[in-house]
Amino acid sequence: MAKQDRAIRTRQAILEAAATVFDERGYEAAKLTDILQLAQVTKGALYFHFDSKEDLAHAVIDAQVSTAPMPMPQVSKMQEFVDIGMVFAHRLTHDGLLRGSVRLTLDQGGHELNRSGPYREWTELNLRVLNEAKECGELLPHADPQEVAPLVVGSYAGLNLMTQALGSNRSEMDRWASALYRHILPSIAVPAVLAMLDMEPGRGARALEAAGAAEAAAG
Incomplete structure (x- = not known):
């Protein structure tokens, strides 16, 4: 052993x-x-x-999703959807393995590498939670999880590329992720649900802390 x-x-x-x-x-x-x-x-x-x-x-590359700590399940599936992305943005500042994986998935060199895995897995994870939100009545009738999930994952990829190109600090992703949700969610979430969501910068850190506390209490 x-x-x-x-x-x-x-x-x-x-x-x-x-x-x-x-x-x-x-x-x-x-x-x-x-x-x-x-x-x-x-x-x-x-x-x-x-x-x-x-x-x-x-x-x-494979470790990007397989080793990712997940936020706690929430009563509001839309909050859970937000938390997945906000935790990701928070971890970019603190998790070297995630940063290296993200760099490889965005890197234009090394054409022999298969970079599709994280995109598929993050899309599937977001799609699952959005489908649950749809079933719970948290999404507006026109909102299609099949469209929203890849749109958000692709937006994260674009924001990562932009922050790298501008030489911005990785901590900027927390602010950009918050802005992304504040602009997208009003067009897909039921107003009563939207009013209760925490999309502010720092939500990822708070969600991880809550998940850690719950795990410690259960252990």
């Missing part, structure tokens, strides 16, 4: 180091030697877990 735990920690250290290097340099400029140095592991340890730089990059 101790050997297995050590292997898990080593793999995670490699993933986090790779994410940092990919975030700073992009896929093509990233070197395995820099990842090894940052992770403080041997080349043999890296190749035990990953076959190549491409394989490592795909693992970082």
Whole structure:
């Protein structure tokens, strides 16, 4: 068991180091030697877990959704929908693995990489919650979850690209995410539901804190 735990920690250290290097340099400029140095592991340890730089990059991309902490389920499904995005925006400031994964999904280099996974998974997650909101009567009759979900996911991708191009701090995404919801939700959410939603900057941090407190109380 101790050997297995050590292997898990080593793999995670490699993933986090790779994410940092990919975030700073992009896929093509990233070197395995820099990842090894940052992770403080041997080349043999890296190749035990990953076959190549491409394989490592795909693992970082896949971690974007699979390891993402999720906000608590809410009575209001529209609040839950908002929380998914606001937590994502908050984590961009604090989570190096997420930043590296996002950089890879937006990076124009490394054409051999399959970047479609996170887009599909985030869209499916948002679509599921929006469908639940529709069933609960929280969406206006014309609002189509099949249109709204990819629209929001695509907007996040565009905002990430814009903040990178402008050299803005990643913390700006929290403000932009809040603005995105404040402009979109009035056109799709029932007014009574809209009036109760927390879309303000900092909502992601508050939602994660509440989820952590609930998990600690349950444990």
